[in-house]
Amino acid sequence: MHIILTATIVGAFIAPSLAFAVAKGEEISRLGSIIPQISANPLAYVALAGLLSIAIRIGPDFVSKRPWLQVVLAFAYVAVLLLTRTRIGVALAVLVILLAVVFGLRHRPLPSVLFLLASVPFALLILSYTSSVTEYFLRGQDDQSLETLTGRTVIWRVAFQSVSDNPIAGLGYYSGHRLGLTALPSAQLQSNLDNTWLELLVDVGIIGTLPVAIFAIIAVARSVQNAGSPESYRPFAALLVIFGVLTSFVNPTLQAPSMTLVLLLVSTLCLRDTLPASTSRLSSGGEV
Incomplete structure (x- = not known):
């Protein structure tokens, strides 16, 4: 380090x-x-x-x-x-x-x-x-970039719509990256959703996201305890x-x-x- x-x-x-x-x-x-x-x-x-x-x-x-x-x-x-x-x-x-x-x-x-x-x-x-x-x-950056967290909220709205199509199993691994490459006008500049949890939901749905979320919760709880x-x-x-x-x-x-x-x-x-x-x-x- x-x-x-x-x-x-x-x-x-x-x-x-x-x-x-x-x-x-x-x-x-x-x-x-x-x-x-x-x-x-x-x-x-x-x-x-x-x-x-x-x-x-x-x-x-x-x-x-x-x-x-x-x-x-x-x-x-x-x-x-x-x-x-x-x-x-x-x-x-x-x-x-x-x-x-x-x-x-x-x-x-x-x-x-x-x-x-x-x-x-x-x-x-x-x-x-x-x-x-x-x-x-x-x-x-202008006001629009700041309000959208450098475009994050724009791609997040598109991602939430995609999650609603298949919330249980998701759309398949790496779908979040492909979504980031096609959902915005500046497609060539966006290679992920800049949100671990939303990208997991898009890729592997609730089935895949829930174990990771449980692991994160346990990790934070143990970290505070220790x-x-x-x-x-x-x-x-x-x-x-x-x-x-x-x-x-x-x-x-x-x-x-x-x-x-x-x-x-x-x-x-x-x-x-x-x-x-x-x-x-x-x-x-x-x-x-």
């Missing part, structure tokens, strides 16, 4: 034309990772994972035992998060980080208080440039699971082996009662 984010920052300096790609349907460039290739939205998830690992103090000893390096990386990861210009991702990241601080107040009160105090000047700086920040995250465990990797995993489930309503997560899905699977493994040996090293500062 730290390696991926560091490589992203290096790539942005070495090859900015490749790192800052223009997102689909937009004219504004957003930061992505070159190697491995990660687009802006899932990269925001990786940046959040990096911030949480620093806030909760897990990961390689090289980082966890050097406070000055943690500060440098924290600012760098915040920059990565903001440069992705992922509006929903940034909002959810703030929520998840606040949850991490609340958890830290119970178990590590001094570092959490110091984190809050250090965040105040940064928050005031952001508020002092409210208009510029708003314009930055608008990404040059977040109070003294092992540092459990709150880290819990917060990532919560963020992943929240973002699944506005982004795809299960349709491809993306970085988001990889982090979700790792988080789920970290929440198991019996952990693999490679995962259990996290509690003693092992590498993420």
Whole structure:
């Protein structure tokens, strides 16, 4: 994770034309990772994972035992998060980080208080440039694009109509992708429905969606239950699971082996009662 984010920052300096790609349907460039290739939205998830690992103090000893390096990386990861210009991702990241601080107040009160105090000047700086920040995250979009969540609600309406045709078994795997390619005027720009659950309903209907939903509910319930465990990797995993489930309503997560899905699977493994040996090293500062 730290390696991926560091490589992203290096790539942005070495090859900015490749790192800052223009997102689909937009004219504004957003930061992505070159190697491995990660687009802006899932990269925001990786940046959040990096911030949480620093806030909760897990990961390689090289980082966890050097406070000055943690500060440098924290600012760098915040920059990565903001440069992705992922509006929903940034909002959810703030929520998840606040949850991490609340958890830290119970178990590590001094570092959490110091984190809050250090965040105040940064928050005031952001508020002092409210208009510029708003314009930055608008990404040059008009009111219609904002109201439709960059076209999401338009394709979602078409998807709901398709679900009503066969709600039990769905229309077949990958139908959501084909629907995204044909249902909008900008057909060549839309390759999924940007909603995990709606795409599952279109593809495999209630029969296929229900087991996944039950799994997600159990995962969130266990993550909240295990977040109070003294092992540092459990709150880290819990917060990532919560963020992943929240973002699944506005982004795809299960349709491809993306970085988001990889982090979700790792988080789920970290929440198991019996952990693999490679995962259990996290509690003693092992590498993420």
